[in-house]
Amino acid sequence: MDTLKQKNERIKRKRKNEGIKRRMETLVKKVYELGRFDGVDVALIICKHGRYTTYRSRDYKTWPLPMAKIETAYPLPKSMLPKDIEKRLSEYNKTKSPRESNRH
Numbered sequence: 001m002d003t004l005k006q007k008n009e010r011i012k013r014k015r016k017n018e019g020i021k022r023r024m025e026t027l028v029k030k031v032y033e034l035g036r037f038d039g040v041d042v043a044l045i046i047c048k049h050g051r052y053t054t055y056r057s058r059d060y061k062t063w064p065l066p067m068a069k070i071e072t073a074y075p076l077p078k079s080m081l082p083k084d085i086e087k088r089l090s091e092y093n094k095t096k097s098p099r100e101s102n103r104h
Contacts, residue, residue: 028044035057043055043056043063043064
């Protein structure tokens, strides 16, 4: 029989995985919606524990392009990393009024 502690850990893991699954579904939906705009092509790759989920707005074997080709495109691509987003979010939070920041 499971101890109470083991059961609670299992429940926490299950909730966390369900939350991640919902976020992934929402992300795929948003990427799909973005790809519906004229002239916007999107590709999404998510890897969780070695299992991939992919989405691409074009059904071409050559889409998405390899990173080597994307990095040499002109005009140069805008490449972002988590630190870039974190910086942008921290700057955004600094400009918000204290009352607005308490809402989140």
